[in-house]
Amino acid sequence: MTLTDVHVPDPGFGPKDDLRHWPAEPGGRMRDSLFYEMIMPDERLGLQVYLFLTAHGKAGFNVSVWGPDSEPVALDLDGGTVPADMDLDDFRLKGLTIRQPELRRTAEVTYESDTIRLEYRFEAVQDAFSYRSNPDGLPAWFAANRLEQTGRVSGFLEVAGRRIEWDRRMGHRDHSWGNRDWGVPHHWKWFVAYTDSGRAINGWIWIAGGEWGFAGSVLRPDGVTVPVERIEHKATYHDDMSQKRLEATLVDTAGGRTEVVFDRYGLIKLPTNDKMATEIWESACDVTIDGEPGAGQWETHWPREYLGHLVESRRRAR
Secondary structure, eight states: OOGOOOOOOOOOTTTTTSOOOOOTTTTTTOOEEEEEEEETTTEEEEEEEEEEEESEEEEEEEEEEEESSSSSSSEEEEEOOOOOOOOTTEETTEEEEEOSSSTTTTTEEEEEEESSHHHHHHEEESEEEEGGGGGTOOOOOTTTTTEEEEEOOOOOOEEEEEEEEEEEEEEEEEEEEEETTTSEEEEEEEEEEEOOOOEEEEEEEEEETTEEEEEEEEEEOOOOOOOEEEEEEEEEEOOOOOEEEEEEEEEEEEEEEEEEEEEEEEEEEEEOOOOOOTEEEEEEEEETTEEEEEOOOOHHHHHHHHHHHHHHHHHHOO
């Protein structure tokens, strides 16, 4: 099968789906989340900006910068309420501003506080990809839909007395909408990786309700984005179950195999405060894609009680 023969199922989103979503019934629930990231191995740093917004106007965000130290370089958590007429093409809350001049192509994220100042201007290098285009689809407990997109980023980051400027450096974003049931998944691994030359992969491995599932895509050197069919993987962890190394082979729907290796150099444990006591841990990694050096982020999801049991079991086994 050639790349031109690849069939990508309908992603299920329309021209306005990078904007705010509303419940089907008045008074119902709906949740949007936006995410922007960049991993910088040469600086030994990771950066992410995460925003959630409900149909009732409740919003919260984190702006996180982390590296090899046990404590983050900076972690700003804030939130509040926004009016019903504020949309995601021109969003403002506290020191955070998000604009989308061209939906599903460009975004401008700015943030300023006592600890962090940044300008993050994103330009897509691929069409937005939906996990509904993967053979395993998108589980309803996770979202109604989710788009993922890698791009080039310009701007700067000022933190801890450092100023880092970006000139079309690789980064990634996503946008999910729909209500999430945090109690259904037993574990997941989400990851993204990219190289300076423009190669990129995205993957998601989940375990829920006794079943495995896979999602993600491979951005080929010729610019074609191919859905992932399955992911062969082997992960190793430190004694506290924090990420150490991930070796994965992304098998795509065109029959291609892409080898990616993640080696963590930085970790941040993000508070979720949900009733299921979920742990979300983000690692910044040195990466190779088919042997080409790059950068990547590898996230793990754990229920806290199970995570504690794993750590204690490892301690007893020593």
